[in-house]
Amino acid sequence: MPKTRLDTDRIRAARRVIDPVFLDTPLYRCEALGSRLGCTVSVKVETANPVRSFKARGTELVASLLAGRGARAAVCASAGNLGQALAWSGRARGLDVTVVASRRAPAVKLDRIHALGARLELVDGDFEEARERAAALARQEGIRLVEDSLDIETCEGAATIGLELVQGAPSFDAVLIALGGGALATGVGHVVKALAPGVEVICVQPLGAPAMTHSWRRRRVVTTDSARTIADGVAGRRPLAAVLEDLLLVADDALLVRESSIVAGMRMLFDQAGLVVEPSAALGIAAVLENRDRFAGRHVVTILCGSNVDADDYRRWIGPAPTRAP
Known part of the structure; x- marks a missing residue:
């Protein structure tokens, strides 16, 4: 390869x-x-x-890595599925997870993110605006930004x-x-x-x-x-x-x-x-x-x-x- x-x-x-x-x-x-x-x-x-x-296959690796390094929190932008997956994987490893999503995302996905214990922040606009907000939160709070596909x-x-x-x-x-x-x-x-x-x-x-x-x-x-x-x-x-x-x-x-x-x-x-x-x-x-x-x-x-x-x-x-x- x-x-x-x-x-x-x-x-x-x-x-x-x-x-x-x-x-x-x-x-x-x-x-x-x-x-x-x-x-x-x-x-x-x-x-x-x-x-x-399929998203939890990746968030399982991310959350395991973060927990192994003693991290306590993470934030991501999501169209819905990544947020659910990170919430699941983070909950299992004691991580506080914040998910930023568009208000236009399907309600079923947003409801499930919240039900899995993540903090959910909604933004106007689409996924790209959510990605910008998640990056800003990571800088402000000094926590790990989980970037789908880039990580x-x-x-x-x-x-x-x-x-x-x-x-x-x-x-x-x-x-x-x-x-x-x-x-x-x-x-x-x-x-x-x-x-x-x-x-x-x-x-x-x-x-x-x-x-x-x-x-x-x-x-x-x-x-x-x-x-x-x-x-x-x-x-x-x-x-x-x-x-x-x-x-x-x-x-x-x-x-x-x-x-x-x-x-x-x-x-x-x-x-x-x-x-x-x-x-x-x-x-x-x-x-x-x-x-x-x-x-x-x-x-x-x-x-x-x-x-x-x-x-x-x-x-x-x-x-x-x-x-x-x-």
């Missing part, structure tokens, strides 16, 4: 630090999805844990998913990874390219929040003025240069998908797999829907990265359940 911030030996060691409740999530071939999409589809269900997303532990925690994919899925051709800040894509991509280099690593992002995809395509950081997508978990506008450098080493392609395809993917996962997911988790299915010829006959794995979704929003997006014969 070319020089990167990630280390495969550290990623293997991470499994000894992460609470087993977040490890070895279900990975299986979903025949119903495959028959509808014209390819073999395996799903990695990262929603089957107490915080219903290597968040990437290497997510990378343990890659170990489970390589060890658990019998020969797959491509892995479809939701692309936001980049922790999931760089982490999983690093392991896949190190241990199964023939597998295609494909990142997927909403057309309305394309900053990291544009950055990958142009090989330089590209920011956007806005991010407009229902996939709030990947709606960043300002990619981080260090993360982009890692992504350029492992991603074979980066695709942008329409909002209608994301909704169709969510509905398909519900109808064909019985799984309720948030929009970010449906990006892989959306990519197959928009690129059927590219994936026809291939074996693709998609990582279902989160299921923290507002019930009313979900019902509005996917519509009423289909009528089934008795």
